[in-house]
Every structure is written in C-alpha cells, then in structure tokens.
Amino acid sequence: MKKILAALLLTALAIPAAMADSPTEVRTQSFKKILRAFEPMGMVVRDRDPYNKDAFIKQADTLKQLSAEPFNHFPQGSIDGKSRAKPEIWSQPAKFQSAKDNFLKSVNDLSSTARSGDLAAIKKSYGVVAQSCKACHDSFRGPER
Ligand code: HEC
Numbered sequence: 001m002k003k004i005l006a007a008l009l010l011t012a013l014a015i016p017a018a019m020a021d022s023p024t025e026v027r028t029q030s031f032k033k034i035l036r037a038f039e040p041m042g043m044v045v046r047d048r049d050p051y052n053k054d055a056f057i058k059q060a061d062t063l064k065q066l067s068a069e070p071f072n073h074f075p076q077g078s079i080d081g082k083s084r085a086k087p088e089i090w091s092q093p094a095k096f097q098s099a100k101d102n103f104l105k106s107v108n109d110l111s112s113t114a115r116s117g118d119l120a121a122i123k124k125s126y127g128v129v130a131q132s133c134k135a136c137h138d139s140f141r142g143p144e145r
Helices: 002-019 023-045 053-067 093-116 119-140
Strands: none
Touching: 023 053, 023 119, 053 093, 093 119
C-alpha cells in the first residue's frame, strides 16, 4: 500500500514537470502577448483607427507591463527545434542586454508620451518602439523554421 501511494505521489509530481512548456514556448507566448498589445496602437498611429487618449494610455501601459516578461525566459543556450533565438544572445550578452534596455526604455517613453495627448509625438514614440523590436530581431532572431 505504501509503495502504491509513493508511486502515485511520484507520478503526480512528475506530470507537471513533463508538461511544463519549454523556455522557447513560454517566451514566444510572451512575445505574442506583446505583439497583441502593440498592434492596436499601430492601427491608431497609421490613422486606421480613431485616436482616443485614455484608450491609448491604457494600451501603452499594458505594453509596459508585458514588456520585460519574455526576457526572464532566456536560460543559457535554450534553442530547441522551433526556436528562432540566435546563439549570439548568449555569446554577445552585453549587446543583447543593450537591445533589451533600449526596448524597455522606448516602451517607458511611449507610456509617458501617451499622457501628453500629442498625437504627433506619440507617433514618433511608437516608431522608436517599433524600431527597437526590429533592431533586436535583426541581430538576435533567426529565420522562421
Ligand atoms: C531584445 C530583443 C528583442 C526585442 C526588443 C523584441 N524581441 Fe521579439 N523576439 C526576440 C527573440 C530572440 C525571439 C525569438 C524567440 C524564440 O523563438 O526562441 C522573438 C520572438 C518574437 C515573437 C514570436 C513569434 C516569432 O516571430 O518568433 C513575436 C511575435 C515578437 N518577437 C514580437 C516582438 C515585438 C512586437 C517587439 C516589440 C514591441 C519585440 N518582439 C521586441 C527578441 C526580441
């Protein structure tokens, strides 16, 4: 009986570990959340959707809340079959860190600019964020596979 209980307990403990998502999946989901927060602002910035100051502030703040999250999921060398992460993330850590810092700063700036209600300034700030996504992707994200 004891043995069975122990076996059951071990199985119960083993299941969550086996089902846990890989770092690649976790950070990809996290980046996708960022994209979903970022896109609606892009619609406003491209004059496709009407500008509403309060709604835009909320969106910018959501982006800010989400923005640091994916970077908690880049353990050394974590590249699996699906990952687009490049080895340079770990071989050029200072450069990766600075791409990340630029991004976080640009997201902060966007959230401040959103409060000004100055749409021209907001468009500029949004562009800086978009540029910081691209700069990091150009150096540290490989082709889709
Ligand atoms: C400092 C680096 C860095 C910044 C900044 C960054 N990304 Fe990424 N992003 C990556 C890396 C690396 C991956 C690939 C992760 C993997 O596949 O393991 C990635 C993956 C993604 C993915 C997952 C799907 C895919 O294409 O691989 C999306 C969506 C994404 N990024 C959107 C964005 C957006 C939008 C921004 C800016 C608002 C942004 N990223 C900023 C490094 C960055």
